Amino acid sequence: MSGNRLRLATLLCSFVVGSILFTGACIFLLEWTANRTTVNRVMGLFSANRLEQLQRELTQSIDGIESQAEYTERGILSGSLSLIDKEELDAYAYGLTAATSMLDQVVFVSPDGAALFVARTGDDGVLVPRYVSAENSSIVARIEGLINKQSDPFWASPYAVQGMQTNYIYYVHPVLDKEGDRLVTMLFAISIKRISEILRSISKNDLAAFLIDDQQRVLVHPDLAEVNSEGTSSQHAIKSEVITEEILEKLKNAVPATRLENAMGPNFKAFEINIEDKDYILTVGPLQKRQGSLTYRVAWYFPADLLRNSPVAQGRTGVVALALIAVFAFLAGAVALYLVRPVRSAALGVAKVHQMDLKDISEIPRSRVRELDDFANSFNRMLFGLRMFSRYVPTQLVSKLIQSGKKSHEGEERVLSVLFTDIAGFAALSEQMETQEIAHLINQHLTLIGNAISKHDGTIDKYIGDSVMAFWGAPEPIDNPAIPAVMAATEISRVIKGENTARVMRGEIPIRIRIGIHMGPLVVGDFGAPSRVNYTVIGDTVNIASRLESLGTEVDPYADVITLISQEMVDHLNDMFHVEPVGEFQLKGRAAPTTVYRLR
Numbered sequence: 001m002s003g004n005r006l007r008l009a010t011l012l013c014s015f016v017v018g019s020i021l022f023t024g025a026c027i028f029l030l031e032w033t034a035n036r037t038t039v040n041r042v043m044g045l046f047s048a049n050r051l052e053q054l055q056r057e058l059t060q061s062i063d064g065i066e067s068q069a070e071y072t073e074r075g076i077l078s079g080s081l082s083l084i085d086k087e088e089l090d091a092y093a094y095g096l097t098a099a100t101s102m103l104d105q106v107v108f109v110s111p112d113g114a115a116l117f118v119a120r121t122g123d124d125g126v127l128v129p130r131y132v133s134a135e136n137s138s139i140v141a142r143i144e145g146l147i148n149k150q151s152d153p154f155w156a157s158p159y160a161v162q163g164m165q166t167n168y169i170y171y172v173h174p175v176l177d178k179e180g181d182r183l184v185t186m187l188f189a190i191s192i193k194r195i196s197e198i199l200r201s202i203s204k205n206d207l208a209a210f211l212i213d214d215q216q217r218v219l220v221h222p223d224l225a226e227v228n229s230e231g232t233s234s235q236h237a238i239k240s241e242v243i244t245e246e247i248l249e250k251l252k253n254a255v256p257a258t259r260l261e262n263a264m265g266p267n268f269k270a271f272e273i274n275i276e277d278k279d280y281i282l283t284v285g286p287l288q289k290r291q292g293s294l295t296y297r298v299a300w301y302f303p304a305d306l307l308r309n310s311p312v313a314q315g316r317t318g319v320v321a322l323a324l325i326a327v328f329a330f331l332a333g334a335v336a337l338y339l340v341r342p343v344r345s346a347a348l349g350v351a352k353v354h355q356m357d358l359k360d361i362s363e364i365p366r367s368r369v370r371e372l373d374d375f376a377n378s379f380n381r382m383l384f385g386l387r388m389f390s391r392y393v394p395t396q397l398v399s400k401l402i403q404s405g406k407k408s409h410e411g412e413e414r415v416l417s418v419l420f421t422d423i424a425g426f427a428a429l430s431e432q433m434e435t436q437e438i439a440h441l442i443n444q445h446l447t448l449i450g451n452a453i454s455k456h457d458g459t460i461d462k463y464i465g466d467s468v469m470a471f472w473g474a475p476e477p478i479d480n481p482a483i484p485a486v487m488a489a490t491e492i493s494r495v496i497k498g499e500n501t502a503r504v505m506r507g508e509i510p511i512r513i514r515i516g517i518h519m520g521p522l523v524v525g526d527f528g529a530p531s532r533v534n535y536t537v538i539g540d541t542v543n544i545a546s547r548l549e550s551l552g553t554e555v556d557p558y559a560d561v562i563t564l565i566s567q568e569m570v571d572h573l574n575d576m577f578h579v580e581p582v583g584e585f586q587l588k589g590r591a592a593p594t595t596v597y598r599l600r
Contacts, residue, residue, distance in 0.1 A: 047300060048264040051285035054209055054298045057198070061102040062155075062171075062290060065188045068096060068103075069153065069173040072186060076175050083110070083184055090129050093118040105168065105189035111182050119189075151176055154292030157213075167192045169294060195220045207302045214287055214295040257281055272304060279304035342372050346379050411525035411538075416473035417485035417517060417569070418542050419458070420549035421449055421492065423466040424512040424557070432509070442466055445511065448499060452491040456484040461536050469546075471537050474524040482519050482572035486565070489515050489599060490577075493561040500560055515563040516548030517599075519572060547587040548596065555582055555598065563599040570597050 072092075075081035082088050093106045097118050108116040118129045153173040168189040175183045199209045200222035211220040254271035260281065261270045267286035272279065285298040345364045361383055364376035423429070423445065430438050446463055453460055453470045457478075461469040470488070472481035492515065500510035520541035526533045544566060552562040570579055578600045584593040 047260070047270070047281075047283040047302075048268055050209070050300055051268065051283060051298045054199070054202075054300075055285055055288065058195070058211075058296075058298070059288070061190070064100065065103060065171055065190070066153070068100060069171060069186055069188060072096070073173065073175050076183060077177075083108070086116070086131055089116055090118070090131065094129055102190055102194060103188060104191040104194055105187070107187040107189070109185045109187065111184075120191075150174070151180070151182075152291070155290040155294035157293040172292075192220055196222055207300070209298065209300045211296045212284070212299055213297070219296055254282075281306075342367060342376055342379075346375070411523045411527070413521055414473055414477070414524050415481070415520065416471045416522045416524065416537060416541065417481040417519040418469070418471045418522070418537065418545040419453070419485050419489060420516045420546050421468045422514050422549055424514055424553055426466045426511075429509060429511070441511075448495045449492055452495060453488050455491060456488040458484065458488050462534075467549075469542075471522075471524075474537070475535070480572055482569050483574075485517050485519070486569065486573060486577055486599060489517060489563045493563060496561050510560060512559065513561055514549050514552030515561065515599075516545045516550070516552065516565075517563065517569055518545040518548060518566045519568045520544070543589055544587060544594065547589070547594075551585060551587070551596065555596075565597050565599055567595040567597070 072081065075092075076083060081092055089108060093108065093116055097103050097106050097120070105117070105119040107118075114131075116129070116131050121128050150172075151174055153171065156170045156172060168191050171188040171190075173186045173188070175186065177183050195211070199211075199220060203209055203222045208222050210218060210222065213219055254273050257270035257272050260283070261268060264270060264283065269284045271282045271284075273282055274280070280301045281304050282299060282301045287295060287297050289295050342364050345362065348361075363380045363383065366376050367373040433441065442465075445466065446468065449468045450460055453468070456472075457476075458470045458472050459474060461471055472478055472485045472488075478484065492513070496511070496513055503510050518541050520539070522537040522539035522541050524535075524537045526535055527538065528534050548564040548566060552559075552564055555564065556562045564582065565579065573579070579597040580600060582596045582598050584595050587594050
């Protein structure tokens, strides 16, 4: 529909220009002033949102460090992280600090005073590790006030380390063995300068955020982000030392900004203060308490002139405005109904795209309006591209990952069940078939296997030629991933035997498949380069499942379907499944023999 199309810009401009000319003639004779209540409400909501945003970012960073500490403690107690191997501990601490942007120091202090110290140095944040023996340890002397007999993790109040150019906030996490003896004391440090840099990035000269503690002392201010060795700082409208000496003192007798407080909501405070002959509004968020002695409030100031608009509003302005709104609302509604139809169709389609439900999305009809027609054409081409793209990605997995609400999935340890299938003697079978016959066989076979796995909520990891790898327990957790994995294997056995019956009746050679299933701990998450990432599993459990699948040929080379499972799987099955022991086998890559069972 390339001819006789109207331009959306022309249509909208004609409508808008006519509206402006008509309303301008009426409003020209009226006085218009901003409503003070509205201004306070907007600024109050803006202030509250800004404080909540800063508070949320700090909380997430602090929570992340606590999670890193707990993860490290589990690694030490489980033996996966050695305190004896200096190189391993050094590499782990280096990686931990590099992966956590808010983290400036990681310190491991042994009971005898020896310490591993990894810290960012200089403006470029280069990580420098140092391992100091007990005889020469000065790090213990610097932070000896933080290493005490307390066994529970805690946050210390801002702490000055001699020789450093900034103060630090330390999270102290002792690691105790089963007898309660201290194995190591871990210290995770955030520098005041690091937090100040974050506050500086969202602050301007007349609008700045800072942190104060429960004693009304300044913890963090944008000025502190550029403190150099001589102690000079950047120039803000209200400097950190001025806040310390004047603002916090004036808060004791400051006049509350009541209207702004009401707009901000409970737990927020607002004050009117005068500093250096200029009026400011200071807003303060609720007190945040962490385990230990760390307490803070997020505060933000801005010029009071932003609130000083005349509250006068004449009734005639409101009456005329309401009349004009009614007239143009009708006209706007008529135009909007015409314009909204393709947009609504696109919105419904995009909602289904979010669920990876591409089959039921309808194409948008073409339009006589040029821009709407281009929009419909672009949407329809996008839909075609997505449908082509969905053939090459695991849509079921992508849908689950979308439902999780996470933008990325960092590796985490879980107990999963892993299943491998493979066609026995496929190489010999393919020699007797044409290329197209091989492709048809593989596609039909993988469809049967994939449907059985999906039916029992499994996640297909990958297709490897005629093999399939799947797992249960991620991304959605499952209490006992062994049950659905074995149910899927039983379903696969049933459909393959049925397919073989049909193949024999057609005069075709039946196929024989092997299945191996094992259950154990794995690391699951996103792995790969930034340009291409796979959500997959890594660990010895995968290797064992693959070895069990390969063992099927040795145990019963002539079976249509043979499913071998490990002792770990049997321990998690109930009486509805029939298994029989096959024996102990020395699997490749395993030091100890593996007890193997056959699923009947």
